[in-house]
Amino acid sequence: MxxxxxxxxxxxxxxxxxALVVGILHLATCRxxxxxxxxxxxxxxxxxxxxxxxxxxxxxxxxxxxxxxxVLTQELFTWFSVGELDVSMGFLADPLSxxxxxxxxxxxxxxxIYSIGYMAEDRNFGKFFAYMNLFLGSMLILVxxxxxxxxxxxxxxxGLCSYLLISYYSEDRDNVIAGNKAFIVNRIGDLGFVLGxxxxxxxxxxxxxxxxxLKANAHNLTPALGITVCLLLFVGATGKSAQIPLYVWLPDAxxxxxxxxxxxxxxxxxxxxxxxxxxxxxxxxxxxxxGAVVAxxxxxxxxxxxxxxxxxxxxxxILAYSTVSQLGYMFAGVGVAAYSAGIFHVFTHAFFKALxxxxxxxxxxxxxxxQDIWKMGGLKEKMPITYKTMLIGALALAGCPPFSGFFSKxxxxxxxxxxxxxxxxxxGVGVAAxTAYYTFRMIFVVFHGQPRDREAFNHAHEPSKVMTIPLIIxxxxxxxxxxxxxxGIFGGDLEVSHWLAPSLVEHHPHTSWFVELLAIxxxxxxxxxxxxxxxxxFGAGADEPSYTGFKQFGYRKFYVDEIYHYLIVAPYQLTxxxxxxxxxxxITDGPVKLTSWxxxxxxxxxxxxxxxxxxxxxxxxxxxxxxxxxxLAQSLNL
Amino acid sequence: MILNYLxxxxxxxxxxxxxxxxxxxxxxxxxxxxxxxxxANLAFVTLARLHESMDGHVLALMVMAVAAAEAxxxxxxxxxxxxxxxxxxxxxxxxxxx
Numbered sequence: 042m043x044x045x046x047x048x049x050x051x052x053x054x055x056x057x058x059x060a061l062v063v064g065i066l067h068l069a070t071c072r073x074x075x076x077x078x079x080x081x082x083x084x085x086x087x088x089x090x091x092x093x094x095x096x097x098x099x100x101x102x103x104x105x106x107x108x109x110x111x112v113l114t115q116e117l118f119t120w121f122s123v124g125e126l127d128v129s130m131g132f133l134a135d136p137l138s139x140x141x142x143x144x145x146x147x148x149x150x151x152x153x154i155y156s157i158g159y160m161a162e163d164r165n166f167g168k169f170f171a172y173m174n175l176f177l178g179s180m181l182i183l184v185x186x187x188x189x190x191x192x193x194x195x196x197x198x199x200g201l202c203s204y205l206l207i208s209y210y211s212e213d214r215d216n217v218i219a220g221n222k223a224f225i226v227n228r229i230g231d232l233g234f235v236l237g238x239x240x241x242x243x244x245x246x247x248x249x250x251x252x253x254x255l256k257a258n259a260h261n262l263t264p265a266l267g268i269t270v271c272l273l274l275f276v277g278a279t280g281k282s283a284q285i286p287l288y289v290w291l292p293d294a295x296x297x298x299x300x301x302x303x304x305x306x307x308x309x310x311x312x313x314x315x316x317x318x319x320x321x322x323x324x325x326x327x328x329x330x331x332g333a334v335v336a337x338x339x340x341x342x343x344x345x346x347x348x349x350x351x352x353x354x355x356x357x358x359i360l361a362y363s364t365v366s367q368l369g370y371m372f373a374g375v376g377v378a379a380y381s382a383g384i385f386h387v388f389t390h391a392f393f394k395a396l397x398x399x400x401x402x403x404x405x406x407x408x409x410x411x412q413d414i415w416k417m418g419g420l421k422e423k424m425p426i427t428y429k430t431m432l433i434g435a436l437a438l439a440g441c442p443p444f445s446g447f448f449s450k451x452x453x454x455x456x457x458x459x460x461x462x463x464x465x466x467x468x469g470v471g472v473a474a475x476t477a478y479y480t481f482r483m484i485f486v487v488f489h490g491q492p493r494d495r496e497a498f499n500h501a502h503e504p505s506k507v508m509t510i511p512l513i514i515x516x517x518x519x520x521x522x523x524x525x526x527x528x529g530i531f532g533g534d535l536e537v538s539h540w541l542a543p544s545l546v547e548h549h550p551h552t553s554w555f556v557e558l559l560a561i562x563x564x565x566x567x568x569x570x571x572x573x574x575x576x577x578x579f580g581a582g583a584d585e586p587s588y589t590g591f592k593q594f595g596y597r598k599f600y601v602d603e604i605y606h607y608l609i610v611a612p613y614q615l616t617x618x619x620x621x622x623x624x625x626x627x628i629t630d631g632p633v634k635l636t637s638w639x640x641x642x643x644x645x646x647x648x649x650x651x652x653x654x655x656x657x658x659x660x661x662x663x664x665x666x667x668x669x670x671x672x673l674a675q676s677l678n679l
Numbered sequence: 680m681i682l683n684y685l686x687x688x689x690x691x692x693x694x695x696x697x698x699x700x701x702x703x704x705x706x707x708x709x710x711x712x713x714x715x716x717x718x719a720n721l722a723f724v725t726l727a728r729l730h731e732s733m734d735g736h737v738l739a740l741m742v743m744a745v746a747a748a749e750a751x752x753x754x755x756x757x758x759x760x761x762x763x764x765x766x767x768x769x770x771x772x773x774x775x776x777x
Contacts, residue, residue, distance in 0.1 A: 653776025655708075655769050659699045 043253070046102065046113040049132040049185060052095045052142065053195075056149075057178035059088030060171045067167025078166050082157040085170030089153050089177055093146035100139045111136050111543050112253070114187060125247040131187035133252060137544035140384065140537070141184045141316055144391045147518075148308045149177045151511040155399055156300040158508035159406060169209065169298070176202035180309050184316065188251035189238045192317070196234065196281065199310045200227045206301040207294045219293040226290040230280015234317075237273030240266060241324075252320065259323040267324055271331030274321060275338075278314030283365050284372060285342045289602060291365055292349075295357040299402030302357060307364045307398050308391040315371040315387050319380040319545060326378055326546040336376025336457070340468045343369025345599075347475040351482070352588075352595030355412045356401045359483050363438060364394055366472060370453055373465055379456030380545045381538035385526050386453055388537070389445035392518035393437035399515065400431035403508055404487060407501040411494070414483060415585040419492040423501045426509045428488050430516040435484045437519040439477035440568050445523035447564070452528065455560045459550035466560075470567045477571025485579035493585070530557050684725040691718035705757050705767040716746050 063084050070076050103111045116131040134142070153173060160169050179198025186192035201224075208220030242250060244266045245258040262270070278284065283291035294306045305311070318325060318335065325332055343366045350362035367390050374383030405412055407424060421428045437444035440451070450473065457466040492498035503509065527533020538549070588596050597603075650661075691714055698711025720739045727735025757767070764771050 648777035651775060651777030653773030655772070656700050656703070659696070663696055663700070 043112040043114050046115055048095060049115040049134055050117060052092050053178045053181035053185060055091045056088035056174040059085060060174035060178060063167055064171035067171060081167045081170050085174055086153045088174050089146060089150040093150050096142040096146045099134045100143055103136060103139050108543055126250060128190045128250055132185040133187035135544045136540050138184050140388060144388055145180055145309050148391050148395050149304060151514055152300050152304040155508050155511040158505050159300055159402055172202055172205050176305060183313055203305050203310055207297040209297050216296040219296040223290040223294050226287050227280045230277045230287055233273045233276025237270050240270045256323045267328045268331050271325050271328045275335050278317055282311050282314030282368050284338050288342060288365050289605060292358050292361040295361050299398060299405060303395045303398030307394040311368060312387040315375055315383055318375045319384050322380045322545045332376050332378055336373045336465055339369040339372025339376055340465045343472045344468055347472045348595055349598050350479040352592055354415055356414050357412055360397055360401060370450060374453035377457050377460045377462050378547055380547050381541045382452040382456050384541060385537050386449035389449040389522045392515055392522050393434045393446055396430060396434035396515035396519050399512055400427050400434060403427045403504045406504055408497045411497055414486045416494045417487045418490045420501060421488040424503050426503055430512040433516045434519050435480045439480045440473050445519050448523035448526060451561060451564050454564060455557060458560050459552045470563055473564060474567040474571040477568045478575045481572055481575035482579050485575060530554060681725060681729055688718045688722040703769050705769055709753055716742055
């Protein structure tokens with residue numbers, strides 16, 4: 042049934058080789074004679090572009106097969122084999138991973154190219170490209186992994202690269218702290234992932250611990266164990282994909298360079314959790330309780346993050362919270378067992394959110410690292426390409442038909458409605474209105490009205506082609522990606538859902554066309570409502586509001602960071618201090634110190650014997666030999 | 680008869696030990712050590728006669744050879760010691776004191 046493909050390994054390997062080469066070149070030359078940026082740029086882009094070509098090859102190979110046989114595998118070697126656990130380093134490409142492959146490599150390549158412009162004249166240009174390549178390689182291992190363990194390798198790899206790139210400007214202490222926060226919060230989630238994997242192995246891992254065997258044996262999993270596995274894996278997903286309660290790291294992660302935010306913290310890595318849930322759909326489909334937990338966590342995260350996004354003033358923070366919010370939608374989708382809808386939203390979101398971040402990047406670049414939207418304004422004339430492309434991205438994010446975000450978001454909301462999750466649907470519609478509001482608040486404040494900072498405005502200019510061309514390509518994607526999965530009511534056939542169907546375990550709910558139409562009209566109404574509110578408030582250019590009352594409360598993100606600090610971080614640090622100041626010196630150090638004290642005393646006693654005179658040593662010898670002779674005589678019975 | 684020879688050997692040996700322990704001059708200590716070696720030689724030869732075998736004689740000859748070599752080495756050491764401290768008192772050399 043499954044075919045082997047010997048080129049799968051090259052998809053993650055090429056960027057990893059790129060990372061190695063660029064990294065070594067950078068390390069060897071960064072101190073003395075720095076190599077030209079062009080060289081690094083070209084070396085850094087080769088890997089992702091070749092991976093993209095291979096990803097296309099995978100896609101077309103799969104397309105040539107019958108729907109049920111669309112599985113390509115490659116087994117490299119047995120990684121380790123302990124007892125019943127037999128893990129091989131293998132890769133698996135099926136429709137689900139091929140879709141992920143295509144957009145990860147495409148957007149990855151575009152962002153690499155954009156970075157050549159954005160990172161120009163950076164001191165550590167080479168290091169940046171080495172990390173970016175390393176990230177892309179890890180992400181592709183995550184997507185292609187044939188089993189949970191290989192997937193986990195990629196999972197950890199992207200976490201590491203995320204940490205490295207958030208703290209990229211490591212001269213600033215805040216950036217380092219943000220990197221640490223991301224890493225530590227992710228570790229909490231990773232623990233859940235590892236535990237989930239262990240339980241899964243305990244349940245059905247004995248007959249092969251790769252996705253295909255697990256899928257075949259999924260019916261042997263007891264319901265209780267199934268729910269446990271699902272919930273634990275979801276803990277991992279909340280860490281990586283920034284859901285309640287572990288979402289706090291993502292907004293801080295914006296400390297990294299903007300292309301990093303676009304690639305890692307918007308388009309690819311943060312969607313790994315959604316991908317993982319969809320990958321394990323054969324377990325989630327049989328655990329509706331866990332699914333409900335996933336869906337409600339997702340939609341509440343969407344709501345909370347949308348509220349925060351409405352009150353932020355840093356352009357990247359607005360986009361970060363909107364990412365958290367959209368990720369919430371995706372989890373709502375996979376939670377109500379509409380896996381293909383969730384994955385499709387991952388796909389479209391990757392385009393429009395990468396576009397928005399890169400657009401924000403070129404605004405920040407033009408204004409010399411100004412990120413406060415209340416210092417911008419009127420940039421429409423100065424940066425027409427950025428404005429137009431970002432407008433497309435904003436319309437897609439806000440869910441305006443016919444942009445891509447509308448179709449994918451609507452598919453999720455419709456699935457929630459059709460499966461009877463009315464509460465989730467209702468919250469989702471509300472969040473859609475809020476999304477439209479905060480997105481256009483950002484667009485209006487940044488691009489419309491009068492410039493608020495004259496001097497910065499006068500220096501602003503459109504960035505070079507190497508930055509605008511990726512924007513245009515992404516804008517095309519954001520505009521048309523939605524048409525790949527048109528629902529029946531628009532004359533489409535849900536092509537992406539059908540493409541994904543062999544990899545997933547899902548049933549498409551059916552309702553009357555009337556309900557579907559009503560849902561669509563309500564979605565459009567929500568968009569219109571949010572857009573209208575934003576237009577009336579900010580359309581003609583608004584002054585900077587004073588942050589008081591609820592605005593202050595929202596701007597400070599409901600003080601969640603502070604609450605976490607006092608509830609978790611502070612007690613933890615207190616425990617650490619207690620251990621360091623009381624338990625360690627007075628309790629655990631006791632035996633250790635006693636041992637060393639005994640040796641010291643023994644040494645002092647023997648010191649008395651060592652007088653240093655050769656005569657005295659002769660006496661000792663005589664005494665010793667006499668005793669030996671006496672003993673010898675005794676033993677010989679003389 | 681044999682007992683007399685052996686008694687003499689023991690007496691010589693004890694004198695040697697006493698010399699090593701009680702005297703502080705390096706030369707005297709060295710001479711005491713030679714005395715002990717010769718006491719052992721006497722015992723070897725005596726016992727060889729007693730058992731009517733040549734083993735003891737062979738060993739005695741070897742001890743003499745070793746003693747000769749050792750004398751050459753030890754005298755060199757004594758010269759070095761004297762160069763180092765200008766004295767031949769064993770109590771001056773106590774680097775091993777704990």
